Amino acid sequence: MTIQQTPLKDCVIVTPKVFRDSRGSFLESFNQKAFYGATELPVDFVQDNLSTSSKGVLRGLHFQTGNYAQAKLVSVLKGSVLDVCVDLRRDSKTFGEHFSIKLDDKTKTQLFVPKGFAHGFLVLEDETIFSYKCDNYYNKEAESGIIYNDPYLNINWGISESELILSEKDKQLPTFESLFK
Template sequence: MLFERLEISDIILIEPTIHGDERGYFLETFRQDLFEDFIGKKVNFIQDNESKSNKGVLRGLHYQLPPYEQAKLVRVIKGSVLDVVVDIRKSSPTFGNSVTVELSDKNKHQLFIPRGCAHGFVVLSHEAIFAYKVDNIYKPEFEKGIIFNDKALNINWILPKNELRLSDKDQELCGFKEL
């Protein structure tokens, strides 16, 4: 496994080692010892989640307030997505910065998103199956979000706005400056 710190240094891109031949492939999707050695701390993932979405579905940008913040380890099982993370930790030197990474069933990359970041993705392929581990439980009353097209963040979601499909809830999220 290769680990790479991105522009927001607590966000880690993970590239697994893929062992393949004419029969197919094998890879480790998670190795707690290697992961914790690289990030330098313990992370206790307590739940695995999976979602299926069609092309143009945009989910996010979501986060949870303390004490229910969540760190996530995300990957795509089928299809491809543009994954977006925004640093909303006010004490962070990268506060307000974002990182975008394409995750797909072809590149098999994963992204570690620390607590204190807003997260979202848009499906680029016909459909996508998205899997993630979280280190804290979901509490809807602590869930918040930032509107996907906030001008202060200036995120390029790749697809034209008329192709994006958002839930009613995600269309009514607040702006970044309202954090």
């Protein structure tokens, strides 16, 4: 695996080595020892989640608070997404900044989203299957989020608002400034 640092501290791009031959392909999707050796970030994943979505679905920006904060390793098993994360760590030099990357089933690239980050993604192809490895269990009382079109964050999703498909809950999320200023 190859690890590449993003502009946001501890948020890294993970590119697994893919072995291809006439039968298809094989890759090691995660290796804790290799990941720690490359990043020195301790992680112990305890929950895996999958979502299937249609083109135009935007999920996020979500995060868990307090003792239920989660680090995630995210990837696309089928299709493609624009993946976005926002640094919410007040003591970080990149607090309030975001990073985006296209993840797809062809490159197999993954993104490690540390604890203390909001995360969301826009689905770019129908029937996209998105995978999340989480290092903490989901807790409904600890869930929170930031509205996708937050003026402070000014995220370019690359799609018109009329094309977006959002849950009612995601349409009601608060702004970054109401939570952190």
